[in-house]
Amino acid sequence: MHKKTIRDRSLDLLIYLFLLLVGVITLLPIANVLSKAVSDESAVISGKVGILPVGFQLQTMKYVISSSQFITSIGISMLVMIVGTVLAIALTALTAYPLSKRNLPGISFIMLLFIFTMLFNGGIIPNYLLMKELHLINSLWSLILPALISVFNMLVIKSYYESLPESLEESAKIDGASNFTILFRIVIPLSGPVLATIALFYAVYYWNDYFNPMLYINDAGLKPLQLYLRDIVMDADSSSAMNKSADDMMNVSPEGVRSATVIASIIPMLLVYPYLQKHFVKGVLIGSVKG
Amino acid sequence: MSMIRAELEQQTAHMKRKSIHKSRWKLFRNNYDLYLLLIPGLIFLLLFKYAPMYGIIIAFQDFNIFDGFIGSKWVGLGQFAKLIHSDEFYQVFNNTLLISFYKIILLFPVPIIIALFLNEVRRAVFKKTIQTIIFLPHFLSWVIISGLFMNILSPSGGLVNHVIEWLGGTPISFFLDNHFFRSVVVFTAGWKESGWNAIIFIAAIAGIEQEQYEAASIDGAGRIRQMINITLPGILPTIILIFILRLGYLLEAGTEQILTMYNSVVYSSGDVIGTFVYRQGLGQQDYSFSTAVGLFNSVVGLILIVSGNELSKKLIKRSIW
Numbered sequence: 001m002h003k004k005t006i007r008d009r010s011l012d013l014l015i016y017l018f019l020l021l022v023g024v025i026t027l028l029p030i031a032n033v034l035s036k037a038v039s040d041e042s043a044v045i046s047g048k049v050g051i052l053p054v055g056f057q058l059q060t061m062k063y064v065i066s067s068s069q070f071i072t073s074i075g076i077s078m079l080v081m082i083v084g085t086v087l088a089i090a091l092t093a094l095t096a097y098p099l100s101k102r103n104l105p106g107i108s109f110i111m112l113l114f115i116f117t118m119l120f121n122g123g124i125i126p127n128y129l130l131m132k133e134l135h136l137i138n139s140l141w142s143l144i145l146p147a148l149i150s151v152f153n154m155l156v157i158k159s160y161y162e163s164l165p166e167s168l169e170e171s172a173k174i175d176g177a178s179n180f181t182i183l184f185r186i187v188i189p190l191s192g193p194v195l196a197t198i199a200l201f202y203a204v205y206y207w208n209d210y211f212n213p214m215l216y217i218n219d220a221g222l223k224p225l226q227l228y229l230r231d232i233v234m235d236a237d238s239s240s241a242m243n244k245s246a247d248d249m250m251n252v253s254p255e256g257v258r259s260a261t262v263i264a265s266i267i268p269m270l271l272v273y274p275y276l277q278k279h280f281v282k283g284v285l286i287g288s289v290k291g
Numbered sequence: 292m293s294m295i296r297a298e299l300e301q302q303t304a305h306m307k308r309k310s311i312h313k314s315r316w317k318l319f320r321n322n323y324d325l326y327l328l329l330i331p332g333l334i335f336l337l338l339f340k341y342a343p344m345y346g347i348i349i350a351f352q353d354f355n356i357f358d359g360f361i362g363s364k365w366v367g368l369g370q371f372a373k374l375i376h377s378d379e380f381y382q383v384f385n386n387t388l389l390i391s392f393y394k395i396i397l398l399f400p401v402p403i404i405i406a407l408f409l410n411e412v413r414r415a416v417f418k419k420t421i422q423t424i425i426f427l428p429h430f431l432s433w434v435i436i437s438g439l440f441m442n443i444l445s446p447s448g449g450l451v452n453h454v455i456e457w458l459g460g461t462p463i464s465f466f467l468d469n470h471f472f473r474s475v476v477v478f479t480a481g482w483k484e485s486g487w488n489a490i491i492f493i494a495a496i497a498g499i500e501q502e503q504y505e506a507a508s509i510d511g512a513g514r515i516r517q518m519i520n521i522t523l524p525g526i527l528p529t530i531i532l533i534f535i536l537r538l539g540y541l542l543e544a545g546t547e548q549i550l551t552m553y554n555s556v557v558y559s560s561g562d563v564i565g566t567f568v569y570r571q572g573l574g575q576q577d578y579s580f581s582t583a584v585g586l587f588n589s590v591v592g593l594i595l596i597v598s599g600n601e602l603s604k605k606l607i608k609r610s611i612w
Contacts, residue, residue, distance in 0.1 A: 007513060007515065008513060008514050008515075011411070011514060011515055012411070015408045015411050015412065016412070016417070018404075018408055019405070019408055019409065019412065019417075019421050020421075022405065022421070022425055022485075022486070023420070023421050023424045023425060025482070026424050026425050026427065026428060026482065026486065027424060028443065028450070029439040029440060029442070029443045029482075030427075030439060032439075032442060032443050032450050033438070033439050033442050033443070036442065044448075045448075046448070047447070047448025047449075047453065050450060050453075051450075091331055091332060091335065094328055094331070094332070095328070095329060095331070095332030097325070097328060098322075098325040098326065098328050098329045099329075101322070101325060103318070104318055104319070104322055104325065104326075105315045105318060105319050106319075106326075110329065110333070113336060113341075114336065117336065117340040117341075119592075119593050119596055119597070120344070120589055120590075120592075120593045121340065121343065121344070121589060122340075122342075122343025122344045122345075122346050122347055122585075122589075123343070123347070123568065123582060123585030123586065123588070123589060124565075124568055124569055124572060124573075124581070124585060125346070125349070125568065125572040125573075125578050125581050125582045125585060126342075126343035126344070126345075126346025126347055126349070126582060126585075127343045127346075128572070128573060129343075129346055129349075129578065130338075130339070130342055130343050130346060132356075145335075145339060146339045148335055148339075149332060149335055149336070178324065179322060179324045179325050179328075180324055183328075204430060207432075208430075208431070208432035209432075210432060210433065210434050210547075210551070211547050211550070214550070215573065226432050226434045226435075227434075229434045229435065229438065230434045230551060232438075233434060233437055233438040233441060233551070234437075234551070234554075255442075255445075255448070258438065258442070259442060261438075262435055262438040262439060262442070265435055266431065266435060269430050269431065273427060273430060274423075276430060277423060277426055277427075280426075281426070281490055
């Protein structure tokens, strides 16, 4: 018995150390950029900043946040995220309902049409040419429309509808309720949590998407945050962030500006993260158990 | 007698069929509003999913934007012949497979280990804190993650190179060195998703019956034995299912990720099918050739995932659809 407790204890130690290490590795890159964003410029340039700020200042953050391109981009991202999420959750929730009625003729075929798009797609170029044909290049709709239904998300909602007790709908039908009444008065109100979760999935998708903007948006005034950030990150000398007048640049370095821009882009996500985490985990579990 | 019975059976079968037919029509008519509800979704599906599939025909053409889909010259499998004879494609295909294999071999076990270990943690606060931290990177975009790692791996003043110098080494330009670029791609992919991917295994572990552990500990099995003999076999079907699913994405080595990280210096190690399609198509405007490459990619992906699903049905009686 005694021997086993020692073994168990060393196992515990190994486990705690491993998980601690994973946690530290996760936080390190973020902590490093964060401290560069709020450290004194000379310390940043001379490479003295580790995980703690050296010579705390908020000048660089202020400079980044007040840049007109940053403000424009945040606005564009918000707009795309809000409009996209509202339309996407509405369309997904409504389409999922008829698809949950598997006994209706033709439904399983239509379901197959949806599922097939998860396995096979046209690819980048045909999608680009489609947007061109639709005259959506340099339109924010090109970011919103192609992502309105994620089949995976729809399957999660569909299986949730299917899990609701059938007796509810049947008794409403006996009382003479139409399908629409049942959907809007019974099914959707009962699906609040799952719909909220899927709405968050969409919101995070729209907020983080840089691929579609990279393909379809080249007008600087329409660049969402991720695309703006990409210009700054990929652009080694960071000239696009440095288009302010010379005296503004006196005490900011490209590296500091880059770090501050990354941090400014992370902050909105960090603010809602505790809430996100709770709902996302739930959503993944619904999807995995029933999907 | 037997003839009459046969005749009767035929009759009733016919009537049954007729009534099924009739009731199907009735079902359709009584629920026409549900079908109306499908219309917006179907329009979306046709326009944004199936129309691009129609666009694939340009892979068999020498497409140019002025002649359009109908007027462009047909070249049959010409683009695919070009693909087979292109050295660049071999390079790209090779990179794709290598990065994908590294990602699978090195990263697939990590979430399983994390889940197994988290399950052993009894201190709720520690468990919760670690989970909150390791789920976070999933919510960051690739652009942000590239920014984070370009900073920490920078050859001039990056934290990692500081440590390398301190240990007596010379600084490494991780993003500009063909020896290291793939490692950066694999590591950052693990950094982003390992924690998050553990969720599904955490859920699977939660589904294992507690009695099994109780019985085992009465039998004197220690925690390591329990982990290996109960927990691991308990989540094995989930592991196999996720692994098969993962194999289906073999040719998707991380296009969106690499597009935020690479540059012309590391094309020879980091250019993958997806990034190649993007560059050839939208950079060089070689629409037909890049669509052909993309089609090759999609078809192989489709075959992989369908056969993976069949395999999973046979092996563990579970399927993805």
